[in-house]
Structure formats: C-alpha cells, structure tokens
Amino acid sequence: MIAERGCQPSVGFGETAPLTILVQVNGEERRIREGQTIADLIRVMDLDPEQVAVELDRRIVKRAHWPGTNVSAGSQLEIVQFVGGG
Known part of the structure; x- marks a missing residue:
C-alpha cells in the first residue's frame, strides 16, 4: 500500500484547510x-x-493510550466492536 498525503486548497485569506492522510480501517481505505x-x-x-x-499496524493499543497515539499515513487499523446477545 502506498501512503498518500493530500493537500487542501486555501479556504480563506491566510487560512488553509487541514491536510488529510490515507489509512486503512478494517481493510477499507x-x-x-x-x-x-x-x-x-x-x-x-x-x-x-x-x-x-x-x-494499529498489527499491535493492540490499550484504550488508555488512544489519546496519545497518532495515526500516520499508511497505517492499518482494525477496529473490532463488541456485540452482546444471548
């Protein structure tokens, strides 16, 4: 997979839109x-x-570390939701 950084055009005088990156979440870009x-x-x-x-990139990240863990261009994430039932 090739990492990609997007450039965003200016949104107003002296302002620019935030840059975006491409990642994979559950196998989808x-x-x-x-x-x-x-x-x-x-x-x-x-x-x-x-x-x-x-x-994140084949390593489980503890919930306590989520706020300090940046997602980089080209990262692969798997997000699994717990479902109750019975």
Whole structure:
C-alpha cells in the first residue's frame, strides 16, 4: 500500500484547510485529518470507546493510550466492536 498525503486548497485569506492522510480501517481505505489520534478516530466514527478494541499496524493499543497515539499515513487499523446477545 502506498501512503498518500493530500493537500487542501486555501479556504480563506491566510487560512488553509487541514491536510488529510490515507489509512486503512478494517481493510477499507479512509481519508482522515492529519494528526488524528486513535481517540479522535473513534469519536469521528461515532463508536462507543467502551465497546471497541483497536489494533494499529498489527499491535493492540490499550484504550488508555488512544489519546496519545497518532495515526500516520499508511497505517492499518482494525477496529473490532463488541456485540452482546444471548
């Protein structure tokens, strides 16, 4: 997989839109804002942090580390949701 950085055009005088990067989430390409953490991504995806587990580049990341773990261009994430039932 080739990592890709996107350039965004100016949005106003002296302002620029945030850069985006390309990552894989559960095997699908997804463009996210550069500098996002795992916690940011979980929030943007509207997932309940108490109900998911995250693997970043084949390593499980503990929930306590999500806010300080940046997602880089080309990263591969697996996000597994827990489902109750019976």
